[in-house]
Amino acid sequence: MAKIGVFTCWCGENIARHVDVEAVSEAISKLPGVACSMNYKYMCSEPGQSLISEKIKELGLTGVVVASCSPHMHLKTFRKTVELAGVNPYMVEMANIREQCSWVHSDKAVATAKAIELIGIAVAKVRRNAALQPIKVPVTKRAMVIGAGVAGIQAALDLAAGGVEVILVEREPSVGGKMAGLSETFPTLDCSQCILTPRMVEVGQHPNIKLMTYSEVEKVDGYVGNFKVTVRKKARYVDIAKCTGCGTCWNACPKKNKIPNSFDYNLGNRGAIYIPFPQAVPARPTIDADNCLRLQSMKKGKELCGICMKNCGSQAINFHDQDELVEFDVGAIVVATGYKLYSIGKEQENPNIKGYGEYGYGKYKDVIDSLQFERIISASGPTGGEPKRPSDGMTPKTVVFIQCTGSRDNAKGITYCSKICCMYTAKHTMLFKHKVHDGAAHVFYMDIRSGGKMYDEFVRRAIEQDGALYHRGRVSKIEEIKVDGVKKYRCYGADTLAGEPCVVDADLVVLACAMVPSDGVTKLAQKLSVGYNEYGFLSESHPKLRPVETNAAGVFVCGACQGPKDIPETVAQASAAAGKALIMLSQPYLTREPEIATVDEKLCAACGACVQTCPFKAITIEEIRDRKGNFIKNTSRVNPGLCMGCGTCVSVCPSKSVDLIGFTDDQVYAELESLLA
Amino acid sequence: METELRNAIRKLLEEKTVDVAIGYGRVGVGGAVGAVFVTSPDEVDQLVWNNECRQNLAVHLTRPEIKALGKIAIVVKACDARAVVVLANESQIKREEIVVVGVVCEGVVKARFDGSNGEQFFEKCASCVEHAPKNVDVLIGDEAKAAELDAKNAPTAATSGNQAKLAKLRAMTSEERFQYWRGEFSRCVRCYACRQSCPLCYCNRCVADKNRPTRIETSASMKGVFAWNLLRAFHLAGRCVSCGSCAAACPAGIELDLLNLTLVNAAKEHFNYVAGEPGVPPLIGTYSLDDEEDFIR
Amino acid sequence: MSQIITLEQLKHTLKEKLASGARVVAPVLDGDMATFKPITNVEKASFEPRACMQNSIKEFFFPKHETLFSFVRQGNDVLLTDAADFDVEQIVVGARPCDAAALPILDPLFAWDYQDRFYQERRAKTTVVTFACNKSDAHCFCSAVGGAPDNTSGSDAILFDLGDGSFEVRAVTDKGTALFAGKTSESDKTGAACEPPKADFDVNSIAAWIRENFSSPLWEKVSLRCVGCGACAFVCPTCHCFDMVDEGSYNKGKRVRNWDSCQEAMFTLHASGHNPRGTQGKRQRQRLAHKFVIYPDKFKSFLCTGCGSCSRSCGQMFGVRPCLEALDKQGVKAQQ
């Protein structure tokens, strides 16, 4: 027989003003199974909690209902209280008679009557509560970082420094990401490579870091503390253990400088065997199978070329290399897959987003995006840092920068601000002016958003010291024209501050396009059961309080895959993600809430409805066999490490063979039945 | 066709491809057609094929008594064939272990209330546009004829048969509909003939037979029968293949298939979903970001 | 000389009963389906003999769902309230002889070690007016179990349709006599029932076979097509198994009894998970053995009136008659 204690709180006057707590206690004391019904001024205070524990000990209470504020406020408090008094902490329910009663109803009689019913619901539920034990999940002390841009590099280094083994997975042949291709960085104008490459070298050499470049995550199984990640190591055709990175091969390649280099956003060229940039880590080449004469000929049963192999002193070239699947057991995963620029052309992957066909990107060679401009003015870029325009190599004298290309434009489908464009555009004008002293840098902008340490000062410097010409307005159209035989791009803009049209004939146009998550991130998110928004940016668990956690336990996010951000913010977030992962990995066991789904395996028909439905892939179909190994039946089974306790499986189970502990059907129906007049 | 069917089954049994063939035979009172379980080639002449072959034999595929007989061949009509697909999709059967013998069906006649054969085809047959079963291993009958019948029914499929009945019902006021079902359900005795004859009601224990908590009352009280019939129909949402077995089996003559049809129509209209396609994930259990939410505030 | 009553007089008699507060149960037509229902308007009822009814009159003595008592918790006490309204006067009109015949079969069951006052009071307060059959169908086999189209067992009065808008009334009991007292007129017309239905099996031989062949594999074989619903039991005038459950909330509810069927797998499922009747063959064996061996051993009559309702309503074309025929052919006669 249940012995339930009901403790009604006055919350000072907060509850007592509109709820007659004495009448409530009196009415509740008559409910079946209620062994005591008390009220007190502040139940959450020390004397209030003592009252509960005294009554538990005195009467041997089996369940406790605290009628006070929202369970979001104090359920944990009271669970602790009863636990200290020797009762299982999950034998507590709360009736919310403050937020959902006394604060919203001013008629005392009505509020009192409702409070009694709300407590009745809680009493009905607690009668069906079960003593629960937190779930302990063992932890593999190894982490995986997906993406080796500056975010991934930072996270990997921090994790490694914390003594954890790290698998750093990068899709490209080299680590470095977008930052490796930048020229100089705001607001200090220090060279991007100068600050990043030492860190790239460090990840390449760190004893705790295993680098998996030219590799992608294929499959994620398991759950927090116990992930099993399968990584596809793509065929590189070069054994990087044998290769010394001497460069003979890429210099000998007959396709040298004939293939557009994606690292230079196709402004520069490379060979079929190549390193994307001189500072690549690992500084080992890769063969681009689509463009390699040998590999292409092998498809037709011939063996052409092979010059690189013939020239390789260390016999590192293997034309028979194949993709390899490598499995890793890891306890935590940090996702740092970064961003790409929004596609400015008309064609979009996302049907809800439209391009800026009117800017002629793709049609006019000298209309480029901001990352291309970074390469043009980068000392390591295809022009060696000399500003030359792509179409004819001419040094541009007039450059138009158009901000918010895509960002903050409802009409084109992207509503958000990409956050970094104001700053890098100011930087671009400066870098341009530093190299072309008599040049003109026109910037069309909507607003200048330069919040940050030394940020606004930086923009002011571009305008005031370097003479960048800022026009508050949009460019509606760009047309190619000829002025004195020279190709120009007429930008039809507006200066809304002056209230007049502003037409600039530019030699080069640079579009500061919106940042969007990099390719394939939604597929990866699905593998990881991480949520994402309509644009594909990964969802953090809480925008303020859990900014690097995700709703998939054990998976953390950092950098631009979570939302547009600049380098300092990315690095800070990467360290935060690494820190959170380290906290998790520092414990021998993970403790998880026991309020998860459970299957009555005897009655489950294994129809798979729950398996299909579970947002966390926590349910699988398993075989039940007898001791001799004979097959008895199939059943669904919940992995307690993966289940987050949403209970969606319960709703789709036709036979209700799955139930949600803590919110069982037994409890929920009892709550409802308590309302039976 | 009957001969062709018998030959096909005989071959399967002779070659020991299967141990038992579930087909139709004259087994009931006065030669009424019901299921027969043929285990030897000598018995295949028991098998019949005619327009009295009403039952959906797929109901037997999940029964332990039948599974115990060994490898199964089953005779199906087009609607039944879809039920077999759903069973395979829901991993209740291993499709490759079962030989599905499809028979082109030109419609089956409804039984009268006294169990005798009526003159009229089932309502479901009037709106049938799939006379030749799909996803079968052996197909018996004239596909061209089936296609002809499909084409004949196609223009009126959405407005004839049970669709017409449902449309009539949906044209009533909500209050009238409630009173209609109240009258119908008053005859419900909770015998679960609807459940037992449905090939897709295969739960090891029905939620109606679980009493902690009492999700739906076991009684044939009004509240119990409403809850039961809503539950039964909804558990078939996105799964029901409109074979009509539930209504045909109801000893109280309640047109339960109209409830199912509502959900069949809703699945098609709102989610472009038709049950019984191989390998297709279930309707309930998946979602699309674009699902309608016009009813949500 | 016989007593006859016109249809109008019959209706008038029932109207009077309705007016006096009695419940009148009669067949009501919906398409080709006839259902026994309590009526308030006699014009809605159908007064012609028929072989097939959707339900049995059993439910007016032993309802499909019946409250035994209700309870309310008050503090640590539980207050019980008895069921009410089960003792109203009833007139059941239009019963088939095979349906009415079930009542005397069931009477000893409900008055055996436990006196079931719910059944007994209803039985005492109900007058059963039967229509002698004027046709039978292939499902009928009353003659094989001792019945007949004009059997009066269980009836308080039996009416023969004279085909001219009147019935010959033969009162069987005092209740029957009382119901029609002063309502009939004398006539020289007499009614007759149809020929008894044919059945070429001997139930006693089959019963003997059942007694000896508990473990026969034939049970599984003949029952393969049965899918285990309760339709046969629920339309059967003699099946009487029930289940008792508490319904309502923790604080307030009632104990009810509901019809149950031995054909459902849950019927004999043990808490351990073991089911002594784990297959449909075993469940059919139970049904047939109960009807033709166990019940006769205890109460001296077959638990079957040969009405054929089970096979008429079986979606799988099974039922007592097909089962008896199969046992006869493959069991009894195969042995001989």
Add this chain to the structure above:
Amino acid sequence: MSSETTAGAGANSSAGFEPKIVAFVCNWCTYLGADLAGTNRLEYPANVRIIRLPCTGRIDFNLVVKAFEVGADAVLVSGCHPGDCHYTAGNFHARRRWKLFRELLDTVGIDTNRIYFSWISAAEGAKFQSLVTEIVEKTRAMGPYQDYRSLVAES
């Protein structure tokens, strides 16, 4: 508990009829939205009884039927806006089920005007207040759900 103390007391007569509203809400959005209504002291009628569940995904259709069985005159089912689900997709699964279930209820003649579905976020205390107010007012105008009550009474 004794019926004198319930808000639904005397509900059978339309005069002085106080509707009984059962609300199934998710723990992370609508429950917190209701809490916020409290924090902001946004008054609304006292007729709603919240059953807190982790997610709209957990709200089985049969709970709605049960709510009517225990005498609800209207039912509210509410959770996180699409994309906001604490469990990423519970509300999407729920949305699809509700769409289908409403069709079934409609065919059976159960008054779908008495079942409300909403997305109410943790920030939408005002929406909770206005929706509950509207539901109570509309239900009061419709009167007790006599149809279902009579079903229950017949049982």
